[in-house]
Amino acid sequence: MPRPILATIHPAAVQHNLARARRAAPDAKTWAVVKANAYGHGIERVFEGLRSADGFALLDLDEAQRVRHLGWRGPILLLEGVFEARDLELCSRLDLWHAVHCDAQIDMLAAHKTNVPHRVFLKMNSGMNRLGFTPERFRSAWARLNALPQVDEISLMTHFSDADGPRGIRHQMQVFNEVTRDLPGERSLSNSAATLRHTVPAGDNATDAPDTLMSDWIRPGIVLYGSAPDHPEHTSLDWGLLPTMTLSSKIIATQAIETGASVGYGSKFVAEHPLTLGVVACGYADGYPRVCPTGTPVLVAGQRTRTLGRVSMDMLAVDLTPLHAAGQSVGFGTEVTLWGRASNGAVLGIDEVAQSAGTLGYELMCALAPRVPVLVDDGC
Numbered sequence: 001m002p003r004p005i006l007a008t009i010h011p012a013a014v015q016h017n018l019a020r021a022r023r024a025a026p027d028a029k030t031w032a033v034v035k036a037n038a039y040g041h042g043i044e045r046v047f048e049g050l051r052s053a054d055g056f057a058l059l060d061l062d063e064a065q066r067v068r069h070l071g072w073r074g075p076i077l078l079l080e081g082v083f084e085a086r087d088l089e090l091c092s093r094l095d096l097w098h099a100v101h102c103d104a105q106i107d108m109l110a111a112h113k114t115n116v117p118h119r120v121f122l123k124m125n126s127g128m129n130r131l132g133f134t135p136e137r138f139r140s141a142w143a144r145l146n147a148l149p150q151v152d153e154i155s156l157m158t159h160f161s162d163a164d165g166p167r168g169i170r171h172q173m174q175v176f177n178e179v180t181r182d183l184p185g186e187r188s189l190s191n192s193a194a195t196l197r198h199t200v201p202a203g204d205n206a207t208d209a210p211d212t213l214m215s216d217w218i219r220p221g222i223v224l225y226g227s228a229p230d231h232p233e234h235t236s237l238d239w240g241l242l243p244t245m246t247l248s249s250k251i252i253a254t255q256a257i258e259t260g261a262s263v264g265y266g267s268k269f270v271a272e273h274p275l276t277l278g279v280v281a282c283g284y285a286d287g288y289p290r291v292c293p294t295g296t297p298v299l300v301a302g303q304r305t306r307t308l309g310r311v312s313m314d315m316l317a318v319d320l321t322p323l324h325a326a327g328q329s330v331g332f333g334t335e336v337t338l339w340g341r342a343s344n345g346a347v348l349g350i351d352e353v354a355q356s357a358g359t360l361g362y363e364l365m366c367a368l369a370p371r372v373p374v375l376v377d378d379g380c
């Protein structure tokens, strides 16, 4: 029998979360962001849940090919555009739309031979200082693209640095709106956080409020995968999101320890009273963060408890005290949920575990290790 560790992907939950994102911006079209292999879930595994998206946004050409291979004939957007000239040939062949964020990409387009002009998304660096033309150079880049026979429609995009936090999007919106006011083309602005926090449905007469926005294409990523973009200010429950990945395993040993006994490498946990611990077949080589300290939440038989001591490569320890207190018999073979949904329906949000590790749900789902078997849950 293989080790009992298992990741379960829930495409129906992905579908639910996509609908949630759409409700926040009902007039916009939706790019389902599936970069990084659908945030570690596997593009093929979540595809059914994302069929109602208007397009797929990603970075890697091989991922774009995989989406086409799944039979998707609608729009696909390369969020970082092309990396070298010959990528444009694949864009022509697979009908990929691509971001244009620098002069080198315009040069490559100008030299590209194609019968069908490309749909491009011209990216502005409105303050994030990662990709894009500065506001000063944006309009000349637009004019240059517009003059190219290789280019069809030009859409306008930017990306927010603080949509999830107190600084918000207002400063970047002002820059973007000022520079693009009279330029034609569709706009794509909002990631998950901006979609949930800063979009007000049309009809609320809110278009004039400087920190709400209307966008022709929203670009939700993390919400599709059931994680709150602004945890812990809001939880996934607050936003009405469902977990899309469950990481589960089983107890493979128990130890009854006395007061003063220590647990695991470095003796990081020392018992203050006698207790029984369960040893779980899950460690950092499975993608569970090694930095999670004693006290990280975990579900045993669907009941909440905590980890004890350091996470090792293949194992971690959990406190069975609350289960014993409830009179539950647990031991070898008992189900453990590291994040996601337990068999009894209890949910442990990936964001809570991420918070313990000082990181975000994004990183945990993307870091699921290749050695973990993955099952697709057809039920939910």
Ligand SMILES: *Cc1c(COP(=O)(O)O)cnc(C)c1O
Pocket (backbone or CB within 6 Å): 033, 035, 079, 159, 190, 191, 192, 193, 219, 220, 221, 222, 223, 229
């Ligand atoms: C990753 C990414 C997104 C999605 O971001 P989330 O925070 O996961 O919603 C949107 N736009 C761009 C340009 C991205 O790179």
